[in-house]
Amino acid sequence: MIRDHFRVLRVDLASGRGELLELEGRNEVAGGSGLAALLFERFARLDRPWDDPEQPLIFAIGPLTGYFPLMSKTVCAFRSPYHDQYAESHAGGRSALALRFADLDALVLTGRAACPSCLLVGSRQLELRDAHYLWGSDVLTAGKALRRMFRGSGHRSILRIGPAGENRSAMACINADTYRHFGRLGGGAVMGAKNVKALCLVGDASFPLPEGRAYTQVFDEVHRQVTATEMMRKYHNLGTPANVAVLNGLRALPCRNLQQTSDPQVEGITGERFADAALLRNSACSGCPVGCIHVGFVREKFMADNRYLFRQVAYDFEPIFSIGSMLGVFDAFAVLGLLDAVERMGLDVMSAGVALAWATEATEKDLVAEAETAVGLRFGDAETYKAAVAHLARGTNDFYRLLASGTRNAAARYGGDDFACVLGQEMAGYASGEVFFVGQALGLRHSHLDVGGYTYEEKHPERDAGAAVAFYEADERERAVLTSMVACLFARGVYTATLLAECLRCVGYEALAQDLGALGREVQKRRWRARLATGYQPEAVTIPKRFAEVENWKGGIDPGFLSQLQAAYARRIRELGGQAPA
């Protein structure tokens, strides 16, 4: 629905009652990332920790959600259990359109339910239901039960957590509609701390479209660009797993806890290998004709006499790197089997994989005893990793509980911080160089999607800290515009500033269309302000030694440039958030 304000539903989980709010700020922050920061400033308790019941869990969509293709993501924001600071995590699936058709720009959950519960939100429904019987169930089992509990037209989105979220693990994700995730920085734990096992969003409203032909014309043009050009082909074809072979060729694929950046066995886990052997079908987020989701299968013999079971698992580059190459598992089906185990537990696969990679090297170096890991971790041993994943999610002993709070916390106790592959949080799969490392280590979400450091690095081999910081700032600002809409970042080539302005204009957001640059600056400022207000000290971030030892196609890492870049970006972040440098 086009409106010049935000329509936000705040649900108090303690009472199960909702409050509909009409908030100003549309022309300043648009929605999505900007709206999330605005709502965080309004509802967060800066003086209390992340798991205080009063802290908000925010889901926000943008002004163009549902109106155009690939405007299909939801921004989730919260105070993170990982660093007790402001965090954003994004996911596709159906939740964005479900919120749109529930007629909400954002949903804010505050308080804590008295018992494990499920929350149902639709345009004409709000109900908090006791679901204590689902507590402890894995993500798939819970999903099946939830589909029965909430019978509906199929036009709904189910967000749920697994044991990791219930145990308040800082590596717990929120599963969105089986195949997508609010993966990073522990959103699942925030849901767990609120006693919310699942959130069912029902998209049952419909809205009149703007009069005249302009909207349909712009829609058709966007749709044409998205589907008829080569632009989106790579996401559809092999999908993001195409990166495996590319990065391996550049010697930039983290392998075996980043002890290597390429491996001769990589053939077993390339995008081509997955497509040839394991790809069952594609799937899509609602409102996206690209269909980048690649669903593979796991087939396991569970009894003699050829008794098999069969499961479907969605794969992407990041899972393949984090529980494949990073753990020395170079077999596509072993990766999918392990991924299935991670999915069930509701863990963020990237954090879990990188944490277990550290734990494996720490075991090899005798820093961590086998009694601690309970299973004896070895690179390449997928079966053992499956067992470790359950320990990590359930926090079965002190070691796993500490590891699940962040790899460097475990390294601080056991030793081995030098080889903890953590850049703000457990690394993403690009050993491309200084610009990527600093970009993730200091970035707002500590995500490879904050800024495109790896592509910059390929195009700019020169080591110029000033230019790189200017790039961080500009790229982050552009992305902040897109994540305020909320577009899938795969569409960033299509949604140029000009096209975005046309989209906004033809549905009636003239003021927003006029100055997207100002919007970007405002959202950037508000996000950094929220992050800094919760205690972020960008200059205090350290980058473990392992990153300085990386060798790739560019040669080695320059530690001097690394620290120079870090210091410069930290200063700039303070300025962007409206603070004087520390």
Added chain:
Amino acid sequence: MLTAPRMERCIGCHSCSLACARQVHRRLSWDTAGIRVASSGGLTSGFEAKTCLACNPAPCARACPTDAFSQRAGGGVVVRKKLCIRCGRCAQACPVDAVYLDPAGEPFVCLHCGRCVPFCPHDCLELAPIPERACLPGAGPEVLP
């Protein structure tokens, strides 16, 4: 008629429903469309399309007490919204749940115009001639208004 012969290719993107709602009904919606796509029991089991099968005779038209739904030559229905009193009988009568009633009781059903077809990225949909059917026009069971 609109057919969905290749739903095993469907990726659940809802482009078809959104296109129908946008182009035919001038609405932004998952529901107010002649085709609705839902998972056939969880996302892991693929998708199915709820859309009109172009019955002849059409039980929905027979059920309509005001001729807002009337028999379309060959199969399916012609809808005249002005005549509709929002009784919902059409939706009850449809054997395959192809008529969507919005919260105010307004019915939405496929008009077999084909405008959604080009929006399907996997070519699941097709505008095809209505097949010869064993049941002759007029020979179906009587449905009383």
